Amino acid sequence: MKRIKTDVLVIGAGSGGLSVAAGASQMGANVVLLEGHNMGGDCLNYGCVPSKALIASGKAAYAQNHSAPFGVADVAPTVDYAAAKDHVNNVIATIAPVDSQERFEGFGIEVIREFGRFISDTEVQAGDNIITARRIVVATGSSPLVPPIDGVDTVPYLTNETLWELRDKPEHLLVIGGGPIGLEMAQAHARLGAKVTVLEGAKALGKDDPELAAVVLDNLRAEGIEIIEDTFVARIEKSGDQITVHAQDERSFTGSHLLIAAGRVSNTDELNLDAAGIETTKTGIKVDDGMRTTNRRVYAIGDVAGGLQFTHMAGYHAGVIIRSMLFGLPSKAKTSHIPWATFTDPELAQAGLTEAQARDAHGDKLEVVRFEYEHNDRAIAERKTTGLIKVMVVKGRPVGASIAGYQAGELINLWSLVLANNLKMSQVAAMVSPYPTIGEVNKRAVGAYFGPRLFKSDLVKRVVGLVQRFIP
Known part of the structure; x- marks a missing residue:
């Protein structure tokens, strides 16, 4: 077992973790960075970047058959769904070097490609390494929430993590969840030629101003996307190559593919937080205004802290804690301008x-x-x-x-x-x-x-x- 001592240990190489690691290292701190999965985290590999790339493909297809008002004849787009996914992969590959292990090692950071778990209030084990740090930052992000729907474990379903592996265009995509992820992917697929039905248990885009959300929803419906609100899913079943979602009101919806976009859950299960005296809430790790956990040596930032779950929020949190960790200055996070x-x-x-x-x-x-x-x-x-x-x-x-x-x-x-x-x-x-x-x-x-x-x-x-x- 190798023992390592450092000033700052960062667990998770997503947006927030990378920002902390790079900033702390370039300002003179010794930094160890742990990542047991992909460098760049959810945003680069499964979230912001691939979704916006697929949206761009959808926009290109939509433009071809909606150009007549500009004096350019409409044409029916020929969509190659696999090629659109190649475009997505190319975009990820183009951005990936910015988040790469090699780049961060170039900053003088020791990058260990293992998951970390606490074994004491100051120690984290990652593979064959035990790291002791003066300050520890948990930036492990979040994962797709899969609700405990009857039958969900008996059908093949997609999430934002597995969608990008799909190479054949869905004939009819069923989407559970009318939030940003669900509706972005619904429109992208509809524009690429799939039939799309969205099922939302409450109101679609429910966190936004309802008047402005209606502007978006009206346009999505005008493009042929079926958006059904106030519909709770009771049961899911598979018959042949079709998936049927049964609602509590006894309606049913059948399609070829199912995407679950019903929210996110903070990644805390593997951290062994009790060993470090770190408390959690229903949404993630409990933190104060300065992003400190109940263990004063440990900070939690980004999605795992259970607040607003945006890539730019994690980056903002990184700036807040760097001020505190490196300079000992008071620093508090706020959300009023996010x-x-x-x-x-x-x-x-x-x-x-x-x-x-x-x-x-x-x-x-x-x-x-x-x-x-x-x-x-x-x-x-x-x-x-x-x-x-x-x-x-x-x-x-x-x-x-x-x-x-x-x-x-x-x-x-x-x-x-x-x-x-x-x-x-x-x-x-x-x-x-x-x-x-x-x-x-x-x-x-x-x-x-x-x-x-x-x-x-x-x-x-x-x-x-x-x-x-x-x-x-």
């Missing part, structure tokens, strides 16, 4: 509070300003006029922004910046957007806030009248 996006077409994005949350928090102090995409000249030129932005404002400061429409995931960046720095609407108004861009949607939303104050104010009109009369 954005998220669902990469359907149109996209759906959120930062800060939704309208409903803002009303609960601020009551009559809240103002909601809106701007429709149909009034944006670039959106008109691109024929992308379906969409809406809403900005929630309290005493002149935004507290949230919701966007459904073309490039919503790009537009939300500005509002994350605004929320992170507690900026006023007047400061956003000082920004100049180039014309014609989709980015003007943000600027026009600010205009919708100030317009009534300027153009419908009797005081403003009196002041302007006096200036015109008395100042030469």
Whole structure:
């Protein structure tokens, strides 16, 4: 058994773990990194990267038979599903060197390709190695949640981890789960020629503003995707080469393939957390505002910490704990400025509070300003006029922004910046957007806030009248 002593031990080489390892090492700390599976974690290998690559394939197919409005004849796309998966694999391979073992060893990090488990409050065993560290970071991420549905263990099903191995296009894809993963993959497959049915136990895109979620859902349904809400799955069975999902209301849905996208579960089972005195909750490892666990030497970041489960959240957590671990400075994580996006077409994005949350928090102090995409000249030129932005404002400061429409995931960046720095609407108004861009949607939303104050104010009109009369 080999014994290793280090300053920082990172368990998990996904987005958060890699960020901590690289940052700590380059700032002078000795770092050991453990990864028993794939470098790059879920995002590179099974999540963000492959899903966006397949979405791009779907967009290319969709464009071919929806080009007539631009003066280009529609053609029926010839879809090679296996070639689309080759595109996905190529994208992963192109990005993989950035997350590779070789790159991180180049930073001076000792990379051990084994899973880690605690054997004491300061020691972790990984294969034939026992590592003692002053600070330990758990960044083991999450895995697909497979609900205990009757019969689920008797049928072949896909998750976001196994979907990428599929080489033959599904004839009819059944999707359990109407969240971002389920709907992104539903639209991508529908555009590539599959029939798709989505079953959601509550409301599809239920964490987002319902008005803006409806913009997305209406478009998905218009593309032929069947989205059935408030439908709980009771039983699943296989007959020949078909899979049938039975709902509690006695309806049934039959397809060729089943994708389960019903949520995520934090990866904690193999860590032996009790040995380190680390407590858990129903959603993951228990942490304080500084991402410290109940063992003061151990931090938990990203999905395993049980909060917002986004790749960029894990990266943000990494920055928070590096300040604390390396410099001994107080550092707390917050969520008020964290954005998220669902990469359907149109996209759906959120930062800060939704309208409903803002009303609960601020009551009559809240103002909601809106701007429709149909009034944006670039959106008109691109024929992308379906969409809406809403900005929630309290005493002149935004507290949230919701966007459904073309490039919503790009537009939300500005509002994350605004929320992170507690900026006023007047400061956003000082920004100049180039014309014609989709980015003007943000600027026009600010205009919708100030317009009534300027153009419908009797005081403003009196002041302007006096200036015109008395100042030469």
